[in-house]
Amino acid sequence: xxxxxxxxxxxxxxxxxxxxxxxxxxxxxxxxxxxxxxxxxxxxxxxxxxxxxxxxxxxxxxxxxxxxxxxxxxxxxxxxxxxxxxxxxxxxxxxxxxxxxxxxxxxxxxxxxxxxxxxxxxxxxxxxxxxxxxxxxxxxxxxxxxxxxxxxxxxxxxxxxxxxxxxxx
Numbered sequence: 540x541x542x543x544x545x546x547x548x549x550x551x552x553x554x555x556x557x558x559x560x561x562x563x564x565x566x567x568x569x570x571x572x573x574x575x576x577x578x579x580x581x582x583x584x585x586x587x588x589x590x591x592x593x594x595x596x597x598x599x600x601x602x603x604x605x606x607x608x609x610x611x612x613x614x615x616x617x618x619x620x621x622x623x624x625x626x627x628x629x630x631x632x633x634x635x636x637x638x639x640x641x642x643x644x645x646x647x648x649x650x651x652x653x654x655x656x657x658x659x660x661x662x663x664x665x666x667x668x669x670x671x672x673x674x675x676x677x678x679x680x681x682x683x684x685x686x687x688x689x690x691x692x693x694x695x696x697x698x699x700x701x702x703x704x705x706x707x708x
Contacts, residue, residue, distance in 0.1 A: 570660055570681030572641070576649055578666050583677040591686035592679030593694055611691065613673035614665075614698055617705035621646070621667045624674055627704045628665055631697060638663070652678075652693060659683070661690055 575584055586594045586609035595613035597605070616624040625646065632638050632650055642649040646667040653660050664677040676698075678690040 572651075572660075572662060572681070576662060576664060578647060581668070581670065583664050583666055583675055584679075586677070587679045589684040591683055591690065592677070593691050594677040594679075595673075595675045596677070611676060611694055612698075613668070613671065613675050614701055615705075615707070616667070616672050616674070617707060619672060621669065621672075624705070625665075625667050628674060628701055631700045631704055634700075635697070661686070661693070663694075 573584065577583075582599055583594065583596055585600045586592045586597050586605045588605065590605060590608055592605070592609055593611045594609050595611050597607075597610040614624075614628075617627065622645075625648070628648060629640070629643065632640055632648065635652075637654070638650050638652050640648060640650045646669075648663075648665040650663040650665075651660050652663060659680065659682060661678055661680050666675045668675045676694055678694050680686045680690065
């Protein structure tokens, strides 16, 4: 292989990842926030149709193609106190550098998680469910079909921090 051919191969291998990185840094991979986030009739938005979301309310959508894959547990209120639960949650979220709280109400928080290099954004929702005395959770990628478990891992890590702050883990 001559020098020119080697350079052409090298350029072909290096250019796509650099272009992807530049696109992410320019904000071109962040997508748009869904306009149907929030709580409607005691429910967060259903899980995504693809394998890039998790929800503690997945069972409320029988026959959903990702019902089994998307299922996670809701988070308990410490001391049966919804106000304390949401404050602990807000404190945990504020300690996460990759998260930004977009909307906060007494019983609801919407946050965005952004990946460092490519700038992909996931939407996280938390709702203090008074009927079940838990925080219902949902996390979904804005773009793509597969997140390779990123939303599940993030929610499990946040749950661990929340439970530790609540004195339960």
